[in-house]
Amino acid sequence: MTQSDEKPNRPEPEVSRVGAPFWEAAGNKKLLIQHCKACNENIFYPRIRCPKCHREELDWIEASGKGVIYSYSVVLNNAPSGFLADMPYVVAIVRLEEGVQMLSNIVDCDPDTIHCDMPVEVVFREVGKFTLPLFRPAEQI
């Protein structure tokens, strides 16, 4: 065990070949999802082949960044080492308007105000070398 109070950094995504364009776009504050030109399926996370039809004709579309919280959990204790400094933090499954689900964090709000099916919108945050797509409560119109 180390004597240092220094906490390890958040783990960075282990970037795959097919995921690389997503991370590059996130750096430019764009949320990309894959789209299958053969069967019209929207796909997240990025796949090597379309999981519906197995064709390779996959391109990228920019998602609206809007969705709802399918479910969430607020981490208060016993986080993994890389997240001890971030507590409390909120893990959520977000359902995007485009019909795909992604895991992310909910930020910029009091965790006690979060609820299932709450509308959220994407916000980009730098964590180490990466820009992560996170979500905050959608602005009221």
Place this chain on the structure above:
Amino acid sequence: MSRLKGNIAVVGIGEVPTGRYPERDCMDGCVTSAVQAIADAGIDKNEIDCVVPCGTVFSGAYNSDLVTSRVVEELGLSRVHNNVQVFSGGASSASMLKVAGSLVQSGMARHVLCVHSEKLGTGLSGQAGIDLFALAGIHREWEVPFGQHYSTIAGLVTTRYKYETGTTDEQITAVQVSNRKWAELNPNAMFRKPLTVEEVMKSKMLATPIRAKHSNMLADGAAAFIVTSAERAKDLTETPVYVLGSGGRVTHHSLSQEADITRFGYAEAAADAFEEAGLSPKDIDIAEIYDSYPIFEIIALEEMGFVERGKGGAFFLEGRTWPGGELPTTTNGGMSSQGHTGGGGGFAILVEAVRQLMGKAEKRQVPDARFAAVTATGGTYVDAQVEILGNEIS
């Protein structure tokens, strides 16, 4: 549908106490439980012609030993044709039973030793255990960077389930109390002191709504069972336990990719298992349900048809799953009370089902039990596995 019904039997079991045993080497548990199972089956050790070791997660080096036949060497087994690891995380027991049963049914093997040993309690430091389970089976590109770990996985599932069904934290917590009632009667369980809903609700919040005492505790443990044909079983024991039906559904790898995190695949898996067995939930005397967190016991009982959706929590709270209740459930105390031994959670509950059906469960014996339903699931609850076992052929 499988063709195993009534053709395959478990004829011997072994288990060492689950808990923190720093002086007990992982191979100690493996050998001790295997020797118990061989003796319980009443076979000569050299009648074992296939060894199926479950995977272990505390040490890659130890797992390499298992893959490369160390169990065969340690036990001095002279007629083993194959040592073949079968590993599906917490669902390994179901996979091992299916593989072992199929090898016997095809004539490839006659007596198969299935064995599991794990040292998650004392083989790792506390934070190393947390960190291991922030990576094991969690997507390193799309989930790990957001702080997903098993407390949040249980938190996500429980939060959505509560939202859809109106189930309360008290009702969910009742699963822990029910499991503990059984563990009080189980000498191999790690936690045997009575537990109350209030005590759980006062424990530290980890990841909402999951508190410390909703969580399982990583533990050392080991167990083994012997699989043979139903025909051979008649020569060996008066209490063979037959495989009557099996079902399974793999739904996802990453929890965020699952479309309905309040149900998973239990309804379909159970339907297959019950159809093969020719039985229905009302015929079942014992439900041996994989927990790891309380919500998974509720979801499995509901989806399998034992209790209506949204009523599972109340079912536990009313004591209907307790010793003496109408549906004795998870009678070893589950991973919440017996302890979490990695791939061994499902293994322990399968061994417990066999023990009950053999009439060897001592203080917690369910009287006149004939049929048990057993579940298992691996990783981030990636699959739903259901086995129907019986001490008679349905």
